[in-house]
Amino acid sequence: MKLIASRLTDALGLGPPVASRSRSRDDSPAINGVGGRRRSIISNDNYDCDIDDDGAIFVYRLVRGYPNIVPKNVRRVRVDHSVRVIGERAFYDCRKLIHLELNEGLEEIRDRAFRNCELLKVVKVPRSVKLIDDSAFRDCVSLVEVELWCGEEGDGVGNDDDEREGGGGKGGMEDDEKKKVKGNLVQIGWGAFRNCYMLRAVRIPASVIEICHEAFRDCKSLSNLIIHDGVQIIRKDAFRDCHSLTSIIIPPTVREIGVSAFHDCRMLSNLILNDGLEMIDDMAFAECKSIIHVIVPPTVKSLGVESFSYCENLSEVVLYDGLESIGDGAFLECISLSGIDVPKTVRSIDRMAFGKCAKLERATFHDDGLLAEIADYAFRGCSSLSEMKVPKSVRSIGYEVFRDCTSLERVDIMEGLERIGFNAFWDCGSLMFVMLPRSIVAIVGARLGEGQVAIPSSIPTFVFNR
Known part of the structure; x- marks a missing residue:
C-alpha cells in the first residue's frame, strides 16, 4: 500500500520532492575547460549544481512546483528564472553563504529567507521584486552592500542632488517626474x-x-x-x-x-x-x-512625546504656524537651545516640553495666538530664562511650570489666565515681580519667592512661602 501511495503521489506531482541519491563526482561526466580546468555537473530532482575548482554554485529552482532542498553548507547561490517567491526561511542560518545572485522575475523574498547568513556581503535586488518581507536579511552581520533598484541611467531617474536642488524641494521637476520609471518594490x-x-x-x-x-x-x-x-x-x-x-x-x-x-x-x-x-x-x-539646527515645516501638526529630547547640541529650532501641539518632553534636556518662538497656532505646550533646557533665555508667544495651556513642568529647570510674558489666550499654568528657573526675574501674565498650578514658581530665587490679572480664580500653593506680587482679592486660595 505504501508503495502504491508513493507512486501515485509521484504521478500526480503532489507533495515536496524527496531527496534522491546523486551521482558521485567520479561518475559524473567531465568537461575539460580552458587550460585543462576540470568541471563536472551534478543534477537530479533536488540539486542543480555547477561544480568547479572554486566550489559549487547551488541553483535554487522549482521541482514539480516546489523549491529544491537547500543544503545548510551552501556557499554560492543562483536563483533560477522559474522562481517567483523565495520562501520563508529558505536560506535561514546558511552561515557559509558568501555569494547570492537573484533573478529578474523574482517577486517576493519572504520572512527570514536569508536571516543569519553571516558571511553574505553583497545583495543586488532586481527591479521585479515587490516585497522584502520581515527579517529577510536580518543578522547578516557581514552585509556591506544592498542595491535596491532605484532606476538606471537613461530611464529618467536622476540623482537626488538634481531632484532636491537647494535642500529638498521639487524645483521644476514636474516634467521629469512623469518620465521616471519606478521599480516594483x-x-x-x-x-x-x-x-x-x-x-x-x-x-x-x-x-x-x-x-x-x-x-x-x-x-x-x-x-x-x-x-x-x-x-x-x-x-x-x-x-x-x-x-x-x-x-x-x-x-x-x-x-x-x-x-x-x-x-x-x-x-x-x-x-x-x-x-x-x-x-x-x-x-x-x-x-x-x-x-544643531532643525526647521519643522508648517505642514507638521504635532511634535510627539520626547520627539527631540536629549539632543544636547540642538541650538536652534524653527517652528511655523500650522503646528498645534508640542508634546510631553518634546525638547527635554536640549541643553544648547537658546530661544524658541511658539507659533500662534499652537494650542498646548505639554508636560516638560522644554524641561531642563539650561541655556534657554527666551520663549516668545503671540498675543493673538491659540495657546490655552502651559502644562506641568513645561519650563522647569530653564535656569537661563530671565523673563516670561504669558499671553491672554492662556487659561491655565500647570504644576511647577517654572520650578528651578533660577534666573527668572519677571513674569507678566495677561488678562485671561484662570489658574496657576501647585508650586508654579518653586525655587525661582531671582524672581522680583509677578503681575497677576483679575481673571485668576485660584493659585494652588504658588511659591513666588522674593519680590512684589499683585494678588486680587477674589482669589480664594493662595499660599506664599519664602
Whole structure:
C-alpha cells in the first residue's frame, strides 16, 4: 500500500520532492575547460549544481512546483528564472553563504529567507521584486552592500542632488517626474535588514511606500542614506541606533515619521524635513546628539512625546504656524537651545516640553495666538530664562511650570489666565515681580519667592512661602 501511495503521489506531482541519491563526482561526466580546468555537473530532482575548482554554485529552482532542498553548507547561490517567491526561511542560518545572485522575475523574498547568513556581503535586488518581507536579511552581520533598484541611467531617474536642488524641494521637476520609471518594490518589511552591522549605504527606491518597523535598526555602520520621493511612512524604530548616519533628507512625500524612527542616530548632524510631513511621532529623533539646527515645516501638526529630547547640541529650532501641539518632553534636556518662538497656532505646550533646557533665555508667544495651556513642568529647570510674558489666550499654568528657573526675574501674565498650578514658581530665587490679572480664580500653593506680587482679592486660595 505504501508503495502504491508513493507512486501515485509521484504521478500526480503532489507533495515536496524527496531527496534522491546523486551521482558521485567520479561518475559524473567531465568537461575539460580552458587550460585543462576540470568541471563536472551534478543534477537530479533536488540539486542543480555547477561544480568547479572554486566550489559549487547551488541553483535554487522549482521541482514539480516546489523549491529544491537547500543544503545548510551552501556557499554560492543562483536563483533560477522559474522562481517567483523565495520562501520563508529558505536560506535561514546558511552561515557559509558568501555569494547570492537573484533573478529578474523574482517577486517576493519572504520572512527570514536569508536571516543569519553571516558571511553574505553583497545583495543586488532586481527591479521585479515587490516585497522584502520581515527579517529577510536580518543578522547578516557581514552585509556591506544592498542595491535596491532605484532606476538606471537613461530611464529618467536622476540623482537626488538634481531632484532636491537647494535642500529638498521639487524645483521644476514636474516634467521629469512623469518620465521616471519606478521599480516594483513597495514594502521593506519589519526588521528586514536589522543588525546588518557592516551595511554602509542604502538607497530607498521611489516605488517603496512604507519602510516598516525596525527595517534598518542597529545598522551601526550605515552612513549614507538616500530616500527617494515616493516613500510615505517611516515606521517605528526603522533607523534606530544607526550610529554612523550623518545626514538625511526626508522627501516631501513622507507624511509620518514613526516612534523612535531615528532614535540615537548620534552622529546625525544634517536633518532636512520637507513640506508634506504631518507628524513627528514620539522620540522620533531622541538622543540625536549631533543635530544643531532643525526647521519643522508648517505642514507638521504635532511634535510627539520626547520627539527631540536629549539632543544636547540642538541650538536652534524653527517652528511655523500650522503646528498645534508640542508634546510631553518634546525638547527635554536640549541643553544648547537658546530661544524658541511658539507659533500662534499652537494650542498646548505639554508636560516638560522644554524641561531642563539650561541655556534657554527666551520663549516668545503671540498675543493673538491659540495657546490655552502651559502644562506641568513645561519650563522647569530653564535656569537661563530671565523673563516670561504669558499671553491672554492662556487659561491655565500647570504644576511647577517654572520650578528651578533660577534666573527668572519677571513674569507678566495677561488678562485671561484662570489658574496657576501647585508650586508654579518653586525655587525661582531671582524672581522680583509677578503681575497677576483679575481673571485668576485660584493659585494652588504658588511659591513666588522674593519680590512684589499683585494678588486680587477674589482669589480664594493662595499660599506664599519664602
